[in-house]
Amino acid sequence: ILNVEQSPQSLHVQEGDSTNFTCSFPSSNFYALHWYRWETAKSPEALFVMTLNGDEKKKGQISATLNTKEGYSYLYIKGSQPEDSATYLCAFGGRDTGRRALTFGSGTRLQVQP
Amino acid sequence: NAGVTQTPKFQVLKTGQSMTLQCAQDMNHNSMYWYRQDPGMGLRLIYYSASEGTTDKGEVPNGYNVSRLNKREFSLRLESAAPSQTSVYFCASSDGTSGRPGELFFGEGSRLTVL
Numbered sequence: 001i002l003n004v005e006q007s008p009q010s011l012h013v014q015e016g017d018s019t020n021f022t023c024s025f026p027s028s029n030f031y032a033l034h035w036y037r038w039e040t041a042k043s044p045e046a047l048f049v050m051t052l053n054g055d056e057k058k059k060g061q062i063s064a065t066l067n068t069k070e071g072y073s074y075l076y077i078k079g080s081q082p083e084d085s086a087t088y089l090c091a092f093g094g095r096d097t098g099r100r101a102l103t104f105g106s107g108t109r110l111q112v113q114p
Numbered sequence: 115n116a117g118v119t120q121t122p123k124f125q126v127l128k129t130g131q132s133m134t135l136q137c138a139q140d141m142n143h144n145s146m147y148w149y150r151q152d153p154g155m156g157l158r159l160i161y162y163s164a165s166e167g168t169t170d171k172g173e174v175p176n177g178y179n180v181s182r183l184n185k186r187e188f189s190l191r192l193e194s195a196a197p198s199q200t201s202v203y204f205c206a207s208s209d210g211t212s213g214r215p216g217e218l219f220f221g222e223g224s225r226l227t228v229l
Contacts, residue, residue, distance in 0.1 A: 009154075034217070043118075043204065043220035044157075089156060093215055100164045101147055101172060102215050106156035 002026060004092045006105035013080050014113050020076045021108040023090030027071035032093040034102060035064055035075055039086045047075075047088075080112040116140050120205045120221035127195045127228045135190040135224050137205030145208045145215055146188035147172075148180065150201040151223075157204065163188055195228045202226075 005024045013019050025033065032051045036044040048057040053068040061078045077084055087109045091102035120137045127133055139146065144165045149157040149172075159172030163182040177199060179191045188207075192199055205221040 006156075032215075036218070043222050044218070045220075046217040049217050091157075091218075100145070100170075100215065101159050101162045102218065103159070103173075104149075104157040106154060 002092060002094065002103040004090065004103050004105040006088075006090055006108050008108060009106070010109040010111070012111045012113065015080060015082060017080050017112075018076065018078045019080055019110065020074050021088055021110075023073045023075070023105055025071050025073070025090070025092040026094065027069060029095040030068045030071075030092075031095045033066055033068075033073050034091040034093070035073070036089040036091065037086050038089055038107070044089060075108075077110070080110070082112045082114050085110055085112045118205055118207055118219050118221040120203075120224055122224060123222065124225050125227070127192075127226065129196060129228060131195050132191065132193050133195065133226075134192075135203055135205070135226075136187070137189065137221060138187045139205075139207040139219070140186065141207060141209065141219065142185070143207035143209040143219070144185070146182065147206045147208075147215075147218070148178075148188070148190045149204045149206065150174065151204060152201050160190065160203075192226075195226075197228045200226060200228045 035047040038044040050066040055066040066073045087107040089107045091104045118139045147162040148160040161180040163169045166185045203224045206218040208215040
């Protein structure tokens with residue numbers, strides 16, 4: 001069973017605060033690292049798909065970095081807004097031919113207080 | 115744009131009953147997946163189909179069967195439901211390369227309660 005860990009489990013911040021979360025994953029047999037945003041009562045939606053060591057992706061005030069050699073990715077939110085409240089999931093895709101599917105972490109639940 | 119459609123959205127079953135969750139995608143994706151979501155455990159893969167005509171077990175396949183009916187449809191069957199199968203089920207599809215998953219597109223989820 002692949003180990004994909006996310007921290008912290010939950011986070012409460014004030015509107016305007018910047019925040020970041022961590023996703024750690026196996027550093028061997030890396031293929032891709034995905035980040036998804038999951039709002040309550042909705043479906044998860046992709047934020048980023050990252051495949052290269054050193055990748056940095058940005059969408060609005062949200063950005064992500066990737067270090068495949070040490071097996072971690074950071075997601076940053078600059079100036080959090082209440083509408084950023086959601087669970088953020090990372091998912092690891094490996095080159096292991098035994099499973100051609102993503103393994104998800106348990107998520108970081110972000111609550112942004114107005 | 116329908117994307118990924120799954121039915122039913124809600125279902126209550128008694129222990130031992132059977133049911134099938136249906137999933138269809140209209141994006142011409144090769145790969146389809148069934149995940150379950152339980153509190154504190156994120157999304158766990160039940161079964162997946164990397165391409166039409168193939169299915170493979172994920173992390174938690176026990177108690178489930180799947181059918182990749184055609185490229186569009188991927189169903190999940192509970193033959194004899196158990197309370198441990200109370201969960202929210204998500205179907206997803208993707209169009210990766212070399213069989214590896216690209217971005218996943220999810221259905222709206224099916225909330226199943228087994229009494």
